[in-house]
Amino acid sequence: MSKKERQQHLLLIIEGNPFVTDRELTRQLKVSIQTIRLDRMELGIPELRERMKQMAEHSYDQVRSLPADEVIGDIVDLQLDKSGISIFEMREEHVFSRNGIARGHYVFAQANSLAVAVIDAEIALTASADIRFVRMVRLGEKCISKAYVRTLAGRKGKAEVDVFTYVGEEMVFQGHFIVYRSAIEEYSEGGERSADRH
Amino acid sequence: MSKKERQQHLLLIIEGNPFVTDRELTRQLKVSIQTIRLDRMELGIPELRERMKQMAEHSYDQVRSLPADEVIGDIVDLQLDKSGISIFEMREEHVFSRNGIARGHYVFAQANSLAVAVIDAEIALTASADIRFVRMVRLGEKCISKAYVRTLAGRKGKAEVDVFTYVGEEMVFQGHFIVYRSAIEEYSEGGERSADRH
DNA sequence: CTACATATTAGTACCTGGTTCTAAAATAAT
DNA sequence: ATTATTTTAGAACCAGGTACTAATATGTAG
Numbered sequence: 001m002s003k004k005e006r007q008q009h010l011l012l013i014i015e016g017n018p019f020v021t022d023r024e025l026t027r028q029l030k031v032s033i034q035t036i037r038l039d040r041m042e043l044g045i046p047e048l049r050e051r052m053k054q055m056a057e058h059s060y061d062q063v064r065s066l067p068a069d070e071v072i073g074d075i076v077d078l079q080l081d082k083s084g085i086s087i088f089e090m091r092e093e094h095v096f097s098r099n100g101i102a103r104g105h106y107v108f109a110q111a112n113s114l115a116v117a118v119i120d121a122e123i124a125l126t127a128s129a130d131i132r133f134v135r136m137v138r139l140g141e142k143c144i145s146k147a148y149v150r151t152l153a154g155r156k157g158k159a160e161v162d163v164f165t166y167v168g169e170e171m172v173f174q175g176h177f178i179v180y181r182s183a184i185e186e187y188s189e190g191g192e193r194s195a196d197r198h
Numbered sequence: 199m200s201k202k203e204r205q206q207h208l209l210l211i212i213e214g215n216p217f218v219t220d221r222e223l224t225r226q227l228k229v230s231i232q233t234i235r236l237d238r239m240e241l242g243i244p245e246l247r248e249r250m251k252q253m254a255e256h257s258y259d260q261v262r263s264l265p266a267d268e269v270i271g272d273i274v275d276l277q278l279d280k281s282g283i284s285i286f287e288m289r290e291e292h293v294f295s296r297n298g299i300a301r302g303h304y305v306f307a308q309a310n311s312l313a314v315a316v317i318d319a320e321i322a323l324t325a326s327a328d329i330r331f332v333r334m335v336r337l338g339e340k341c342i343s344k345a346y347v348r349t350l351a352g353r354k355g356k357a358e359v360d361v362f363t364y365v366g367e368e369m370v371f372q373g374h375f376i377v378y379r380s381a382i383e384e385y386s387e388g389g390e391r392s393a394d395r396h
Numbered sequence: 397c398t399a400c401a402t403a404t405t406a407g408t409a410c411c412t413g414g415t416t417c418t419a420a421a422a423t424a425a426t
Numbered sequence: 427a428t429t430a431t432t433t434t435a436g437a438a439c440c441a442g443g444t445a446c447t448a449a450t451a452t453g454t455a456g
Binding site: 003031032033034035038049 | 403404
Binding site: 132 | 217251294299301302306310311326327328330331334
């Protein structure tokens with residue numbers, strides 16, 4: 001087995017199991033530990049502990065950053081009780097890693113966030129929705145959601161909002177949302193905070 | 199500062215930053231490194247490297263069990279093409295800060311993740327859904343989603359999945375999902391691995 | 397075949413971030 | 427004052443390496 005072949009093999013082994021030590025690699029590749037280490041150097045593969053550290057840090061970052069945003073998408077235009085527009089770009093974290101196709105709930109989340117944001121009420125909650133994922137969204141695509149308020153029933157009733165999401169000219173998602181708008185009174189059991197969101 | 203207080207403090211520090219070494223802890227808590235280590239023992243906190251290893255393994259397992267970057271909810275039972283159950287607890291990050299009510303898309307995301315996971319196909323994508331948020335979910339509530347596959351059309355067609363989410367006895371969400379299932383051929387460019395870990 | 401180059405192996409010293417163990421101080425409780 | 431608890435100290439050892447030096451094997455061109 002040539003050096004190149006061995007290094008390719010090494011790469012595959014570590015990719016398949018990043019938790020392998022150099023000592024285990026000597027057994028699998030039948031070369032000395034120094035050779036393993038030279039190979040790692042040449043391939044730029046860090047030692048086991050560094051690999052684990054990077055994985056740990058990566059997952060830690062994701063846990064912190066991903067669910068933190070309350071609103072999915074940047075709202076770029078908003079006319080309360082009328083319409084709104086938001087932009088959201090599908091990034092690595094939002095897609096299936098194996099094929100780069102967006103997870104449905106991110107597409108939904110953008111639309112839902114917008115449908116709720118567009119309603120002028122102290123609290124607005126999605127009551128029900130009828131949605132359709134028209135075509136797949138892929139990694140890197142910019143989704144532009146447009147929401148239109150169709151009907152409003154009083155200051156404390158339901159509102160109907162249609163949301164359409166586009167990538168360029170193409171519609172990728174459409175949804176009909178029924179949103180509850182109301183004051184806080186009914187459900188809260190006291191202990192109100194008044195934390196506004198940025 | 200008493201021993202108990204110090205240990206509580208230690209716990210908070212490590213929780214806030216799992217990547218802290220004992221040496222750094224001595225600086226923050228103004229006690230010797232031996233005391234730090236005794237405290238860790240008593241609290242059952244493993245050493246830094248072990249903590250990182252566990253985080254790395256955890257994230258790696260998730261990536262492997264479902265090639266998903268962010269599955270919302272822990273899947274606790276799964277019978278492919280039949281049914282599945284997942285649990286998801288609403289935390290601070292998932293609710294409106296001003297009233298502690300869950301954002302709809304997290305409730306949806308749990309159901310959607312489950313609806314997709316329950317389908318046995320190389321790729322499964324949500325095509326459309328009809329959903330209803332039956333009652334609000336509040337901060338701290340544990341949502342239990344149950345998915346039932348209703349119909350399956352061939353190995354490459356649509357599947358219908360019903361998902362019901364409960365908090366205790368109460369149903370909080372119901373959804374009827376139409377999920378596309380298909381083989382991967384079209385989009386993937388091969389590259390299968392089969393590495394087991396211990 | 398020889399000479400040089402590349403690849404591989406060997407071995408030692410050293411590093412981090414610990415564990416394990418023994419033992420001496422310091423502090424608190426009875 | 428005498429135990430008991432808590433804290434600190436120190437040495438030996440470990441995994442899984444890095445960094446460096448040096449010897450040996452293998453190949454390759456002239």
